Amino acid sequence: NAGVTQTPKFRILKIGQSMTLQCTQDMNHNYMYWYRQDPGMGLKLIYYSVGAGITDKGEVPNGYNVSRSTTEDFPLRLELAAPSQTSVYFCASSYDQDRYFGPGTRLTVT
């Protein structure tokens, strides 16, 4: 199993551009999550999904959108990038209470 994979690994965006961060898991987990990690701040939940077709907001959803059309994929969309969205983004899936994290996407908005 590849586990949770994320693409791209790195990206630089200009203010106002849009992009989609991809996340795929091959463990058949129903639950999936998007977190952002800022230095000294831990991880903050952006959005999560309890199954295909069902998504819900986390702590910091503003400026992001998600969709979940399949069990495997949970993309995160940034519509109008802002400098405040410079961060490292982690996707995760879970079985019971254990989270399995992807390797992250480092995004810089300038």
Added chain:
Amino acid sequence: AQSVTQLDSQVPVFEEAPVELRCNYSSSVSVYLFWYVQYPNQGLQLLLKYLSGSTLVKGINGFEAEFNKSQTSFHLRKPSVHISDTAEYFCAVHQGGSEKLVFGKGTKLTVNP
């Protein structure tokens, strides 16, 4: 709302010394507690967890943690650290019935030779 406090943002220790990383949480209901480790430029990995039962929990790489309900603490310990333990460690709390896992701000452990 739940919160998690990791009392030390950075902990430097020498190789083979013991270490304790402190974690306190606030919750009045049953919780599940976790420690995750993040090596440089990687995602988080589960180190250990407390769901119920014995309050002393053993994890990977020789780490253990003790759940103390009266002090609302879940401190992580290792009797003898290695250089390879250098990483950032996150404590997290999950409240039963919720999908949300609340993370502390992390403790950077640096093991020096």
